[in-house]
Amino acid sequence: MSAVRSATVVLAAALTPLLLGFAPKPAANPDDTAMAKIVGSPAFKAAVATLDREHDRTVADIVTLTEIPAPPFKEAAKGRAYMAMLKAQGLTDVEMDPEGNVMGLRRGTGPAGGQVVVLAAHQDTVFPEGTAVKVRREGTRLSAPGVGDDTRSLAVVLAYVRALDAAKIKTKADILFVGDVGEEGPGDLRGMRYLFGKGKYKDRIKAFFSMDGNEAQGVTYGAVGSRRYRVAFHGPGGHSYGAFGIVNPMAAMGHAIDQLYETRVPAAPKTTFSASVVGGGVSVNSIPADTWLEVDMRSESKDELAKLDARFLAVLKEAETHENAARDTRLGKVSVTPKLIGERPTGATSQDSPIVRATAAAVRAMAFTTDLGANSTDSNIPISLGIPAVTIGSGGTGGRAHSLDEWIDVAKPESVRGMSVGLAALLAMAGV
Numbered sequence: 001m002s003a004v005r006s007a008t009v010v011l012a013a014a015l016t017p018l019l020l021g022f023a024p025k026p027a028a029n030p031d032d033t034a035m036a037k038i039v040g041s042p043a044f045k046a047a048v049a050t051l052d053r054e055h056d057r058t059v060a061d062i063v064t065l066t067e068i069p070a071p072p073f074k075e076a077a078k079g080r081a082y083m084a085m086l087k088a089q090g091l092t093d094v095e096m097d098p099e100g101n102v103m104g105l106r107r108g109t110g111p112a113g114g115q116v117v118v119l120a121a122h123q124d125t126v127f128p129e130g131t132a133v134k135v136r137r138e139g140t141r142l143s144a145p146g147v148g149d150d151t152r153s154l155a156v157v158l159a160y161v162r163a164l165d166a167a168k169i170k171t172k173a174d175i176l177f178v179g180d181v182g183e184e185g186p187g188d189l190r191g192m193r194y195l196f197g198k199g200k201y202k203d204r205i206k207a208f209f210s211m212d213g214n215e216a217q218g219v220t221y222g223a224v225g226s227r228r229y230r231v232a233f234h235g236p237g238g239h240s241y242g243a244f245g246i247v248n249p250m251a252a253m254g255h256a257i258d259q260l261y262e263t264r265v266p267a268a269p270k271t272t273f274s275a276s277v278v279g280g281g282v283s284v285n286s287i288p289a290d291t292w293l294e295v296d297m298r299s300e301s302k303d304e305l306a307k308l309d310a311r312f313l314a315v316l317k318e319a320e321t322h323e324n325a326a327r328d329t330r331l332g333k334v335s336v337t338p339k340l341i342g343e344r345p346t347g348a349t350s351q352d353s354p355i356v357r358a359t360a361a362a363v364r365a366m367a368f369t370t371d372l373g374a375n376s377t378d379s380n381i382p383i384s385l386g387i388p389a390v391t392i393g394s395g396g397t398g399g400r401a402h403s404l405d406e407w408i409d410v411a412k413p414e415s416v417r418g419m420s421v422g423l424a425a426l427l428a429m430a431g432v
Contacts, residue, residue, distance in 0.1 A: 031357045031358065031360070031361040032361050032364060032365065034358075034361070034428070035358065035361035035362055035364075035365045035424060035428065036365065038365075038424055038427055038428060038432065039362075039365045039366075039420070039424050041432075043167045043168070043169050043432070044167070044169075044423075044424065044427070046166065046167035046168075047163040047164060047166065047167040047169060047423060048163070048416065048420050048423075050162060050163040050166040050167060051159055051163050051416050051419050051420065051423070052412065052416045054159060054162055054163070055410075055412045055415065055416060057159075057162075058155050058156065058158070058159045058415075059142075059155075059410050061085070061154075061155035061158055061159075062135075062142065062147065062151055062152050062155040062408075062410070063135045063137075063142070064081070065078060065081065065082065065151045065154050065155060066133060066135050066142075066144050066146055066147045066151045067133050067134060067135060067144070068081055068133075069125075069127075069129065069131065069133055070123050070124050070125050070146070071124070071125065071127060071128050071129045071131070072124055072126070072128075072182070072184060072185060072186050072187050073124075073182075073186070073187065074129060075100055075123040075124050075181045075182075076100060078123045078179075079096055079100055079101075079102045079123055079179065079181070080096070082102050082123065082154060082179040083095070083096055083102045083104075083179075085158055086102065086103070086104035086158070086161075086177065086179075087104070089104070089158060089161040089162060089165070090161075090165065091104030091105055091106055091161065091177065092104065092105050092106075092107060093105040097194060097195070097199055097200075098194070098198075099181060099182070099190060099191055099194035099195075100123075100181040100182075100191065101178055101179070101180045101181055101191045101194065101195055101199070102123070102178070102179040102180075103176055103177065103178040103179070103201075104176075104177050105174055105175070105176055105177075106161065106164065106171075106174065106175045106176075106177065107174055108170065108171040108172050108173045108174045108175065108430065108431075109170050109171070109172055110172055110173060110174070113204070114173065114174065114204070115173050115174070115204055115205075115206040116173060116174045116175070116176045116201050116204045116205050116206065117171075117173050117174070117175050117176070117205075117206060117207045117208075117209070117426065117429050117430045118175075118176045118178055118195075118201070118205055118207070118208045118209065119157060119160070119175065119176070119177055119178070119209045119211060119422075119426055120177075120178035120179070120180050120192075120195075120208070120209070120210050120211065120378055121150050121153035121154045121156070121157050121178075121179060121180070121210070121211045121212065121394075122150045122153075122179070122180050122181065122182075122183035122184070122191065122210075122212065122378060123150075123154065123179050123180065123181055124181055124182060124183055124184050124187055125145060125146035125149065125150075125151075125184060126146075126149075126184045126185055126402050127145045127146060127404075131145050131404070132145075133145055133146060135147060140409050140410050140411040140412075141407055141408070141409050141410075142407065142408050142409075142410060143405060143406065143407040144406065145403075145404055145406055146406065147398075147406055147407065147408050148213065148214055148394075148396075148398035148399075148401055148406055148407065148408040149212070149213060149401040149402065149406065150183070150211070150212050150213070150394075152214065152394045152396060152398075152408055153211040153212060153213075153394040154179055155394075156211060156394045156395065156419055156422070157177050157179070157211065159419065160177075160419075160422070160423055160426065161177060163423065169427070169432060170432070171427065171430035171431055171432055172430065172431030172432070173206065173429075173430045173431055174204075175426065175430050176201055176205075178195070180192060180195065180378060183212070183377070183378050185342070186341065186342065188228075188341075188342040188343070188344070189344060189378060189380060189381055191378070192378045192380075192381035192382070193381060195381075196381050196382060196385060196387070205382070205387055206387075206388070206429075207354075207355050207387070207388045207389070207429045208379065208382040208387055208388070208389035208390075209355075209359075209389070209390060209391070209392055209422070209425065209426060209429075210377050210378040210379045210389070210390075210391040210392070211391070211392055211393070211394055211422060212377050212378065212391050212392075212393070213391075213393050213394070213398075213401070214393045214394055214395070214396045214397055214398040214408060214418075215371070215393040215396075215397070215418075216363065216366065216368055216392075216393050216394075216395045216396075216417070216418035216419075216421040216422070217363050217368040217369055217370060217371045217393070217421075218371045218373065218391075218392065218393050219356065219359045219360055219363065219370060219371065219372050219373070219390055219391075219392060220373055220374060220375045220377060220379060220390060220391035220392075221348055221349045221350075221351060221353075221356045221372060221373075221374070221390050222300055222347075222348040222349075222373065222374025222375070222383075223344070223345060223346050223347045223348060223374065223375075223376070223377075223379060223380040223383040223384065224270075224298050224299065224300055224344075224346065224374050224375055224376040224380075225298065225299055225300075225302060225305050225343075225344050225345055225346030225347075225376075225380070226296060226297060226298045226305075226342065226343065226344040226376055227297050227305060227308075227309050227340065227342070227343050228294065228295065228296050228297070228340070228341050228342035228343070229294065229295045229312070229338045229339060229340055229341060230292060230293070230294050230338075230339050230341045231253075231256070231292060231293045231294075231295065231316060231336060231337065231338045231339070232290065232291075232292050232336070232337045232338075232339070233249035233250070233252050233253045233280070233290070233291045233292065233293070233334060233335075233336055234249055234289065234290050234334065234335045234336075234337070235247050235248060235249040235252075235287070235288070235289055235290075235332065235333070235334040235335075236289065236331035236332035237282075237286065237287055237288055237289030237290075238286070238287045238331065239285065239286065239287070240284075240285045240286055240287055241285070243287055243331070244287075245327060245328045246287060246327060246328045246329070246330070246331050247323050247324060247326075247327045247328065247329055247332075247333060247334045248287050248288070248323070248327065248334070249280070249288055249289070249290065249291045249323075249334050250280065250281065250288050250291045251323055251326075251327070252319045252320060252322070252323035252334045252336060253278070253280075253291050253292075253293050253319070255319045255322055255323065256293070256315055256316055256318075256319035256336070257275045257293070259315045259318065259319065260273060260275060260295070260312060260315050261275075263308070263311055263312075263315075265299075265304070265308060266304060269299060269300035269301035269304055270298075270299065270300050270374075271297075271298065271299035271300070271301065271304045271305065271308060272297070272298045272299070273295065273296065273297045273298075273308060273312070274295065274296045274297075275293060275294075275295050276294050276295065276296050277293070277294040278291070278292065278293050278294075279291065279292050280292055294341070295312065296342075297309060297312065298376060299346065300346065300374050301346065302345075302346045302347075305346060313338065316336045316338055317336070319336060320334055320335065320336040344376055344380045345380055345381070345383075345384035346380075346384070347380070347383040347384045348374070348383065349379075349383055349388050349389055349390060351372065353388050354388065354428075354429070355388040355389070355390055355425075355429055356372075356388075356390055358425055358428035358429060359390050359392060359421075359425040359428075360372065361428075362420075362421045362422075362424035362425040362428065363421055365421075365424060366417055366418070366420050366421050366424070367417075368418075368421065375391065377391040378391070379391045390425075392421065392422050392425065393418070393421075393422075394418070394419070394422070395415060395416075395417070395418025395419035395420070395421060395422060396408050396409060396410060396414065396415050396418055396419075397409045397414065
């Protein structure tokens with residue numbers, strides 16, 4: 001080892017506790033012992049030193065990417081920008097697949113075409129086209145729609161590539177870095193469905209990390225399933241005065257919502273529903289001919305979700321029957337037509353699996369308290385296929401996700417400490 005290299009390692013080793021702001025806890029179990037070797041290594045400390053040194057660049061990447069709109073199904077502009085960023089980091093096989101996912105490969109020491117560990121963050125946001133996405137900065141606080149969900153994660157992925165390269169870390173497995181599409185709402189995980197169903201790496205992925213949201217302590221191992229409907233209510237329509245007394249699809253819709261909210265669902269496994277979006281009608285003085293309703297139903301349990309789904313469809317049928325019996329049908333009846341517009345599978349990665357244990361150990365190694373849980377994320381797809389997967393945070397703090405005043409805090413000490421969790425977990429699964 002050269003004198004310059006030796007000095008660099010010593011400096012990184014000295015800096016890391018200061019950068020992270022904590023002293024690593026003594027190993028309490030085999031997982032912690034293995035993780036302690038990773039986070040205590042000179043190479044990892046050098047990587048963390050790079051995260052610290054390059055922090056302003058990471059923040060600049062967050063701002064740049066946040067200010068490129070990425071409404072559902074219209075992520076292409078952000079995808080092209082992100083693809084250029086991946087190329088600039090020196091990754092190989094950088095491309096955009098037919099669904100819009102952008103990816104680049106960092107080769108490991110194993111044979112070409114071998115197993116791959118994936119780290120993905122999603123490009124899309126929930127906000128419609130035309131939403132103002134200019135980032136506002138007050139001190140270390142950044143505010144803008146989509147800044148935390150999930151643009152910060154896209155920037156952190158880039159930071160990991162720089163850190164691994166600067167520290168000259170070689171992994172056994174290839175690492176595929178992905179900026180995917182279609183995670184939010186109507187996207188229905190279309191990016192992940194393509195990656196695992198048709199993508200060229202689909203048979204090589206041995207472990208999957210989705211980076212989504214902020215908090216470093218969160219380890220999402222459970223996949224919350226969902227079923228989403230758009231329900232059309234149709235009737236004859238007419239003048240509000242002259243045709244008064246005829247059936248009204250809006251009344252049928254209101255009855256359906258009322259009856260849905262009479263449904264009792266279990267607290268455990270957590271099961272939920274929401275009448276989320278409504279529309280229809282033409283004027284205040286007209287009985288509408290058409291109204292519509294969108295409903296979201298979720299559960300940690302496949303069986304409970306199926307029960308709720310059956311209950312909802314029965315509610316719709318009852319609402320149709322009720323309205324046609326309650327009012328005049330001389331001009332025609334009300335009809336109710338549900339259309340499934342989204343479905344996410346349920347499941348869970350075993351808490352005893354290496355990816356969950358290693359990620360939990362990385363959380364503890366950075367002096368956070370592990371928070372294991374379930375959610376609806378990109379990990380739903382690999383989990384449903386039996387591929388070990390977890391969703392982790394990008395390592396910061398934030399709030400008001402999915403609102404116009406969404407925000408994150410990018411104070412360096414806590415950001416670097418939080419980012420170190422995902423990096424350590426990634427290395428554990430890729431092998432060093």
